[in-house]
Amino acid sequence: MSPRTRSFRDGKRAAGRRLAP
DSSP states (O other): OOHHHHHHSHHHHHHHHOOOO
């Protein structure tokens, strides 16, 4: 869950496109 949690708050805008449209 490291890459998921880290991307969510660390790369919210970067992961936002892949996690949330």
